[in-house]
Amino acid sequence: MRSGFVLSVLFHTAIVVMSVFGLPQLMRPEPVEDVPIFVEVVPIADETNAPPPKPAPVVEEKKEPPKPEPVAKPEPKPTPPPPPAPEPEIAALPPASRPEPEPKKEPEPEPEPVPEAKPKPEPKPEPKPEAKPEPKPKPKAATAKVQEKPKPPARFDTASLLKTLAAEKKKQQAEEKKEEKAEEKKPVDFASSIRDALKTPPKKTFDPEKAVSMSELAAMRRQVIDQVTPCWRVNPGSKNAENLAAEIRMSMNPDGTVQSASVVDIARLATDPFFRAAAEAARRAVLNPACNPLKLPPDKYAVWKTITINFDPRELL
Amino acid sequence: MSLKWTLRALFAAVALLLATLPDVRAELRVDITRGKAEPLPIAVTDFFGSRVEEGRYGADIARVVATDLERSGLFKPIDRKAFIQSENAMSALPRFGDWRIINAQALVQGRVELVADGRLRVEFRLWDVFAEQQMIGLAYFTIPDNWRRVAHIIADAIYKRITGEEGYFDTRIVYISESGPANRRLKRLAIMDQDGANHRFLTNGADLVLTPRFSPTLQEITYLSYYGNLPRVYIFNIDTGRQEVLGDFPGMTFAPRFSPDGQKVIMSMSRSGNSDIFTMDLRTRSVAQLTNHTAIDTSPSYAPDGRRIVFNSDRGGSPQIYVMNADGSAVQRISFGEGYYTTPVWSPRGDLIAFTKQTKGRFYIGVMKPDGSGERLLAEDYLVEGPTWAPNGRVIMFSRQSKKGNDVTETRIYSIDLTGYNEREIITPIGASDPAWSPLIP
Numbered sequence: 001m002r003s004g005f006v007l008s009v010l011f012h013t014a015i016v017v018m019s020v021f022g023l024p025q026l027m028r029p030e031p032v033e034d035v036p037i038f039v040e041v042v043p044i045a046d047e048t049n050a051p052p053p054k055p056a057p058v059v060e061e062k063k064e065p066p067k068p069e070p071v072a073k074p075e076p077k078p079t080p081p082p083p084p085a086p087e088p089e090i091a092a093l094p095p096a097s098r099p100e101p102e103p104k105k106e107p108e109p110e111p112e113p114v115p116e117a118k119p120k121p122e123p124k125p126e127p128k129p130e131a132k133p134e135p136k137p138k139p140k141a142a143t144a145k146v147q148e149k150p151k152p153p154a155r156f157d158t159a160s161l162l163k164t165l166a167a168e169k170k171k172q173q174a175e176e177k178k179e180e181k182a183e184e185k186k187p188v189d190f191a192s193s194i195r196d197a198l199k200t201p202p203k204k205t206f207d208p209e210k211a212v213s214m215s216e217l218a219a220m221r222r223q224v225i226d227q228v229t230p231c232w233r234v235n236p237g238s239k240n241a242e243n244l245a246a247e248i249r250m251s252m253n254p255d256g257t258v259q260s261a262s263v264v265d266i267a268r269l270a271t272d273p274f275f276r277a278a279a280e281a282a283r284r285a286v287l288n289p290a291c292n293p294l295k296l297p298p299d300k301y302a303v304w305k306t307i308t309i310n311f312d313p314r315e316l317l
Numbered sequence: 318m319s320l321k322w323t324l325r326a327l328f329a330a331v332a333l334l335l336a337t338l339p340d341v342r343a344e345l346r347v348d349i350t351r352g353k354a355e356p357l358p359i360a361v362t363d364f365f366g367s368r369v370e371e372g373r374y375g376a377d378i379a380r381v382v383a384t385d386l387e388r389s390g391l392f393k394p395i396d397r398k399a400f401i402q403s404e405n406a407m408s409a410l411p412r413f414g415d416w417r418i419i420n421a422q423a424l425v426q427g428r429v430e431l432v433a434d435g436r437l438r439v440e441f442r443l444w445d446v447f448a449e450q451q452m453i454g455l456a457y458f459t460i461p462d463n464w465r466r467v468a469h470i471i472a473d474a475i476y477k478r479i480t481g482e483e484g485y486f487d488t489r490i491v492y493i494s495e496s497g498p499a500n501r502r503l504k505r506l507a508i509m510d511q512d513g514a515n516h517r518f519l520t521n522g523a524d525l526v527l528t529p530r531f532s533p534t535l536q537e538i539t540y541l542s543y544y545g546n547l548p549r550v551y552i553f554n555i556d557t558g559r560q561e562v563l564g565d566f567p568g569m570t571f572a573p574r575f576s577p578d579g580q581k582v583i584m585s586m587s588r589s590g591n592s593d594i595f596t597m598d599l600r601t602r603s604v605a606q607l608t609n610h611t612a613i614d615t616s617p618s619y620a621p622d623g624r625r626i627v628f629n630s631d632r633g634g635s636p637q638i639y640v641m642n643a644d645g646s647a648v649q650r651i652s653f654g655e656g657y658y659t660t661p662v663w664s665p666r667g668d669l670i671a672f673t674k675q676t677k678g679r680f681y682i683g684v685m686k687p688d689g690s691g692e693r694l695l696a697e698d699y700l701v702e703g704p705t706w707a708p709n710g711r712v713i714m715f716s717r718q719s720k721k722g723n724d725v726t727e728t729r730i731y732s733i734d735l736t737g738y739n740e741r742e743i744i745t746p747i748g749a750s751d752p753a754w755s756p757l758i759p
Contacts, residue, residue: 007323217345224347235391235480237711237735239666249344250562277481280445280452284422285352287447306344315350 220296220304224304231291233281234313238274246279246310254301256293261286264308282311331357354736356393358420359386359480360400364427364439374464375429378439381468382425382475385486385512389712390739395421417445425475437461441471443478447470453478456706465514466758473757485707489755490714491529491538494518495728495748506540506553510511511754519553520560528572528703529553531755533579538753539563541571550584564597564604572615577623583607585615594628594645607645618670619643620663620687626759627651627661627670627687638672640687651689660703663687664712665756669735673702682715684735695737699725705754711735714743716750 121192247264263269263279270276285291286309296304361383364375386392401415416424427441436709443611455474457467466487473484489698494507505524507590509516519538520526538553549564550573563573568588575582580599585592594607594617608614612632619626627640637653638661652658654677663670664684674681674694680701683694695713699720714732718725728750729745743752 215678220345221347224345225349228347229349229351230353232349233355233357234352236354238480238482239668239710272481273477274481279481280448280479284445284447288422289417289447290420304345307347308344309347311350312348312350313352 012315029309125178162276216297217303218299220300223295224307224309227291227294228285228309232285232311235277235281238277240274241278244275244278245310245314246275246282247308247310248279248282250286250307250309252294252301252305252307256296256298256310258286258292258294278311278313282309285311333637346664354738357422358390358395359383359392359423359425359475360395360397360416360419360421361386361425362397362400362427364429364441366429368431371429371431374437374439374461375427376430376469378471379425379427379462379514381465382472384467385472386475388512388741390734391476391480395419410444410449410539411444413446413449418446423475423479425471427471431461432458435460437464437467438609439464439467439471441474443475464512467564469511480709482711483757484708485709485712485754485757487758488708489531489758490730490743491519491531491755492716492730492745492752493526493529493750494745495750505751506538507745508555509745516746518534519555519558525595528751529716530574530753532575533577535755535758539573539582541573550582551609552582564602566595566604568569570595572617573620576619577621583617583619583626585617594626607641608648616660618662621665621667625663627663629659629661638685638689651685652692653689654692662704662706664706664710665708668710671704671706671713682733684713684714693737695733695735696731696740700728701731703751707732707753707754708756712753714752716752 235241248261249264250261251259253259261283263283265275265279268275269279293305294304328393353752361379363372363379366372366375370381383394387394399419401418402412403568411424413424422445422556424444424446426444427439430440432436432438436458437460438456440454442454444450444451445452453474455471457470459467469487472486476482476484476486482660488511490511491506491508494505495502497503503522504523504525504527506519506529507516508519524545526541528540529538531538536554536556538552538555540551541548542551544551544562546633547758548569548571549566550570551560552563553560563570563582565582566586568586570584570586573582573584576596581596582599583594583596586595592615593609594614594665596602596605596607605628607617608628608630610630610632612630613636614628614630614632616629617626618628624643625640626643627638629636630639631637632639633650636657636659637650638658639648639650641648651670652672654674654676656674658672658674659671662672668686669684670687671682671684674683679697680699681694682696682704683692685692696715696717698717698719702717704715706713712732712734714730716728717731718728720726727748730745730749730752731740732743733740743749
């Protein structure tokens with residue numbers, strides 16, 4: 001009885017308090033995509049929210065180790081690909097499973113499954129040189145370009161460029177930019193030092209939560225759509241095409257290349273040949289070197305480290 | 318006590334709520350709803366053979382595979398002059414980088430070997446160049462003369478693996494070969510591979526023949542012949558060359574077609590100017606009448622499950638398309654567009670019905686769903702008629718005549734994709750009409 005009364009008082013108090021102060025933690029809009037300070041519609045290099053200093057170098061290192069995936073590596077492409085080492089697996093094709101001849105029914109060709117060439121799990125002989133994609137602007141250069149554009153203090157950039165031209169460090173700008181923020185500026189980069197001096201000491205701490213505005217997200221999505229759409233080959237006449245939406249999850253490298261891409265619905269991959277065909281076509285779209293280094297803002301890498309694309313052919317029918 | 322617990326519970330609930338606030342930023346999600354309906358660039362290398370003879374078979378097979386894929390309109394074989402890596406013995410993984418550079422998205426390699434007993438062993442692998450994975454690898458044994466069929470079978474396997482649909486390259490076409498002046502037209506039954514190879518005539522042209530149709534077993538063809546000036550449905554056995562009249566009907570029989578299980582023939586019989594639809598069981602020879610109407614009912618065609626039949630009737634005043642159950646019940650009209658609708662054919666995959674349409678002096682080949690909705694016209698000309706489906710329900714063949722000035726061109730066979738694209742002429746030695754596409758050769 002008594003505890004009931006106490007409870008009642010407690011709850012009523014709580015309600016009164018809430019009505020005065022509002023629901024504090026629970027209902028506050030998550031610090032999501034709606035920071036109301038944005039102005040631009042293009043990807044914004046947000047000065048106050050650069051990634052923390054350390055990650056940048058780490059990220060660079062991460063780029064180096066060659067993944068078995070067809071990741072575009074910044075190696076110079078003209079290197080003639082060395083001949084692949086002979087693959088014992090294929091050479092030693094076990095003809096064991098060959099069905100014994102059926103002498104009379106000769107004209108009937110017999111399908112016989114050939115053992116998988118075990119391509120995937122095995123690290124390829126020379127993954128690095130081979131994985132070289134099309135003639136493509138070096139990822140670094142591309143990144144640099146992208147970043148130059150959005151930088152707000154444009155005049156500093158020009159100044160900086162003039163200085164740096166002498167040192168022809170142009171393609172290093174991508175790093176430099178990050179490093180500027182990270183206050184370890186190169187001696188050559190005059191502009192960045194000035195800018196750093198101007199900046200208030202309360203260094204920007206990278207807060208991935210508060211980073212991305214709606215418009216930035218929309219711009220990134222737009223960018224992905226614009227780049228990947230031309231590489232997606234659909235098969236409009238296939239049966240049940242309206243049920244063949246396939247999701248591809250991509251792990252991205254910081255330079256915008258795809259580290260790995262996999263079909264989300266693995267179970268259906270094994271059971272539905274139509275879906276498998278659609279899903280593999282979608283995967284080809286994201287792996288296609290013609291569409292591959294996605295031009296996304298490097299300082300927002302945390303946002304697009306993982307991208308999931310839903311390829312939905314419904315509207316194409 | 319209970320108060321304490323209540324407070325704890327409350328606290329826990331709040332904590333849980335805060336902890337599980339969704340991390341909306343975990344990944345970037347994007348929807349892509351548009352793509353390109355472009356053919357897939359594929360590299361088909363000459364199949365490797367260590368001996369000269371084997372190499373010749375290898376090159377021939379690769380050529381037929383590439384031609385099949387190209388004609389489907391879904392693949393674009395890359396000119397082999399662009400190849401950086403030529404054929405290899407498949408003893409090593411392909412150098413995928415070399416193939417990416419020339420924008421090959423799929424790669425076919427193969428090997429041909431003449432084994433000790435004189436047979437040909439043909440092996441191939443299909444690679445996904447971007448993912449650097451093998452998609453399929455198979456080997457076949459056959460007699461060397463049969464290399465073409467092996468090539469078609471390989472093309473079917475590639476087509477199926479990449480599109481998800483069954484292929485249709487290992488198939489044949491039977492059609493009416495036409496020659497001579499209009500008043501003394503010579504019409505012969507002829508058969509050939511789907512790509513025009515292995516052409517031969519089945520009848521000598523002494524009697525008029527029309528509307529040939531394949532049996533699902535492929536050994537037999539049913540058709541209409543004017544033998545003895547009496548139009549009747551016949552069955553022709555390809556293996557033996559024998560032909561026999563089907564049943565002893567009092568009137569003229571025409572527009573025959575096999576049931577999907579091959580056990581029955583469905584056709585029209587005309588008596589004193591009225592046509593109705595009948596079936597005949599090929600084993601028991603028992604006959605069943607499905608329609609009984611004063612109008613002309615003709616051109617019946619079974620759904621692939623054998624449960625329904627589409628046919629043509631003018632019971633509504635003009636030729637239109639109707640659907641009924643296999644026992645003749647529940648007749649329902651499905652075509653309501655302008656003009657006449659004739660020669661309906663149910664798609665082997667069940668989702669569409671192809672037809673000939675005639676309106677305002679032009680002919681069309683079109684498709685509609687079995688409920689009559691979604692009508693689409695695929696081909697148009699002075700005369701297009703007689704659609705027949707590829708066994709995968711993806712491609713339609715038909716005959717066509719065009720008008721150039723006052724002259725009407727010779728009738729020819731064309732194929733067109735379901736999407737209305739990729740129209741191709743099927744090359745025949747002389748005039749050709751009334752094609753019928755076989756099922757996949759088992």
